[in-house]
Amino acid sequence: MTIETVETHRAHGGTQGVYRHASGATGTTMTFAVFVPPAAAKGPCPVVTYLSGLTCTHANVMDKGEYRQAAAELGLIVVCPDTSPRGEGVADDPAWDMGQGAGFYVDATQAPWAPHFKMWSYVTQELPAVIAQHFPVDTARQGITGHSMGGHGALTVALRHPGRFKSTSAFAPIVAPTQVPWGQKALPGYLGPDTALWRQHDAVALIEDGARPPDLLVDQGTADSFLAGQLKPELLQAACDAAGIPLTLRLQEGYDHSYHFISTFMAEHLAWHAERLKA
Amino acid sequence: MTIETVETHRAHGGTQGVYRHASGATGTTMTFAVFVPPAAAKGPCPVVTYLSGLTCTHANVMDKGEYRQAAAELGLIVVCPDTSPRGEGVADDPAWDMGQGAGFYVDATQAPWAPHFKMWSYVTQELPAVIAQHFPVDTARQGITGHSMGGHGALTVALRHPGRFKSTSAFAPIVAPTQVPWGQKALPGYLGPDTALWRQHDAVALIEDGARPPDLLVDQGTADSFLAGQLKPELLQAACDAAGIPLTLRLQEGYDHSYHFISTFMAEHLAWHAERLKA
Numbered sequence: 387m388t389i390e391t392v393e394t395h396r397a398h399g400g401t402q403g404v405y406r407h408a409s410g411a412t413g414t415t416m417t418f419a420v421f422v423p424p425a426a427a428k429g430p431c432p433v434v435t436y437l438s439g440l441t442c443t444h445a446n447v448m449d450k451g452e453y454r455q456a457a458a459e460l461g462l463i464v465v466c467p468d469t470s471p472r473g474e475g476v477a478d479d480p481a482w483d484m485g486q487g488a489g490f491y492v493d494a495t496q497a498p499w500a501p502h503f504k505m506w507s508y509v510t511q512e513l514p515a516v517i518a519q520h521f522p523v524d525t526a527r528q529g530i531t532g533h534s535m536g537g538h539g540a541l542t543v544a545l546r547h548p549g550r551f552k553s554t555s556a557f558a559p560i561v562a563p564t565q566v567p568w569g570q571k572a573l574p575g576y577l578g579p580d581t582a583l584w585r586q587h588d589a590v591a592l593i594e595d596g597a598r599p600p601d602l603l604v605d606q607g608t609a610d611s612f613l614a615g616q617l618k619p620e621l622l623q624a625a626c627d628a629a630g631i632p633l634t635l636r637l638q639e640g641y642d643h644s645y646h647f648i649s650t651f652m653a654e655h656l657a658w659h660a661e662r663l664k665a
Numbered sequence: 666m667t668i669e670t671v672e673t674h675r676a677h678g679g680t681q682g683v684y685r686h687a688s689g690a691t692g693t694t695m696t697f698a699v700f701v702p703p704a705a706a707k708g709p710c711p712v713v714t715y716l717s718g719l720t721c722t723h724a725n726v727m728d729k730g731e732y733r734q735a736a737a738e739l740g741l742i743v744v745c746p747d748t749s750p751r752g753e754g755v756a757d758d759p760a761w762d763m764g765q766g767a768g769f770y771v772d773a774t775q776a777p778w779a780p781h782f783k784m785w786s787y788v789t790q791e792l793p794a795v796i797a798q799h800f801p802v803d804t805a806r807q808g809i810t811g812h813s814m815g816g817h818g819a820l821t822v823a824l825r826h827p828g829r830f831k832s833t834s835a836f837a838p839i840v841a842p843t844q845v846p847w848g849q850k851a852l853p854g855y856l857g858p859d860t861a862l863w864r865q866h867d868a869v870a871l872i873e874d875g876a877r878p879p880d881l882l883v884d885q886g887t888a889d890s891f892l893a894g895q896l897k898p899e900l901l902q903a904a905c906d907a908a909g910i911p912l913t914l915r916l917q918e919g920y921d922h923s924y925h926f927i928s929t930f931m932a933e934h935l936a937w938h939a940e941r942l943k944a
Binding site: 397607609645647649650653 | 674676678729734888919920921924928929
């Protein structure tokens with residue numbers, strides 16, 4: 387699998403790059419960002435994948451996530467994929483919570499999405515293989531995180547790949563998409579009416595159905611306008627409590643849903659990942 | 666002078682806001698960003714103004730400058746103005762190095778710029794008064810910095826206001842606009858043919874003509890594509906050497922002209938400012 391370098395910049399002693407490649411999973415050109423820390427000069431580094439939220443591309447967190455200083459200090463590679471296929475001939479929807487920019491990290495089976503919207507396969511299989519081929523990652527040491535829809539992606543990907551991720555965290559994740567409007571629109575839209583399929587993409591349902599991650603870190607701003615209607619971290623707390631999963635759920639006073647929230651706690655998340663990836 | 670709050674976000678324990686006001690200097694609505702650190706709850710804080718480069722607004726550094734963590738830790742207010750007047754009835758030029766986004770921190774006297782392009786008055790007089798009125802700043806403790814065209818602005822503003830700024834730094838500044846293409850286009854364009862007026866907006870010329878700042882910090886990336894043609898830090902080094910001004914000029918290996926460079930060294934600049942502002 388070949389990749390094309392779109393741009394690279396020296397940053398915080400490492401290299402922040404943007405790359406694109408022809409994705410077999412989505413049948414489109416996919417763009418992603420990778421930060422390689424200075425420690426990579428000495429050998430393979432642990433890798434943390436950050437999945438972005440609705441409307442975002444790889445660029446939002448690259449520009450506003452403030453992850454490079456901590457990643458450089460901790461020796462972490464950070465991979466930031468796009469949130470959906472894009473381009474000519476790719477289906478879209480005028481709403482911002484469906485279609486391009488809103489892939490929800492599922493493999494769509496329904497028209498008009500099925501031909502390209504295969505973000506589950508992309509982020510769990512194809513992109514990790516591309517990263518392993520082209521970047522100095524230690525694939526035995528992987529962590530995953532994300533924001534909002536990307537927090538949903540991080541949690542569900544981790545829960546369905548036991549043992550693969552040594553560390554999982556999320557910023558203001560959608561924890562129970564089957565129970566909230568965003569998910570109740572996206573899951574039938576992409577997957578059709580079979581609710582059993584939806585549960586495969588719902589972190590709370592996956593825990594209810596037996597998934598047992600070692601531990602989880604979730605930050606959630608109390609001034610987040612989506613907190614009560616779409617995010618509902620109390621549902622994750624209840625599921626983790628019932629399952630005996632150690633969840634560190636931190637309600638951050640006055641923080642909203644923006645990258646000002648994410649960037650404030652990014653370094654702490656990366657430190658949490660590093661602690662587990664280097665254990 | 667009243668201001669309107671466009672948005673505020675809790676960030677790194679403080680508040681990042683965006684504000685706008687009717688500027689008397691420019692005759693337009695001007696937008697600016699201010700970060701207020703948590704220390705402001707206990708009393709007035711020192712203030713550092715960051716002047717942005719060509720094509721930028723207040724938003725580039727707010728999004729990509731990574732200044733909030735350090736400013737929060739150091740107790741600094743950070744003010745980020747726009748780079749020119751904008752809007753209906755404001756002159757512009759199809760080139761990106763003239764007109765809107767390229768005010769060069771001068772008071773234009775030439776058509777079509779003279780009616781609105783008064784960025785010198787705006788950043789030296791009007792905006793500081795607005796900030797002093799609406800934010801908890803200690804006006805006895807002011808620092809100034811900037812990038813590229815904004816580094817030019819920071820240096821010239823500081824050099825022409827002896828005693829007002831206790832700390833001055835710049836990222837990849839245009840140090841001698843009278844000697845490089847950007848300045849040789851902008852200065853006559855905005856100020857007309859009198860080269861004596863140009864020298865009032867040229868840091869090297871101001872030092873040659875007697876300005877004596879206590880000290881200066883300048884970072885410059887060695888992979889900056891504008892280094893040899895437009896930035897020429899060696900001219901500033903020579904002027905400071907001749908004048909006995911302590912200049913800390915750091916050539917940063919492999920860094921380019923982007924915000925990846927700025928954000929890498931932002932915390933060190935703010936620490937340098939804090940050391941002088943809190944002395």
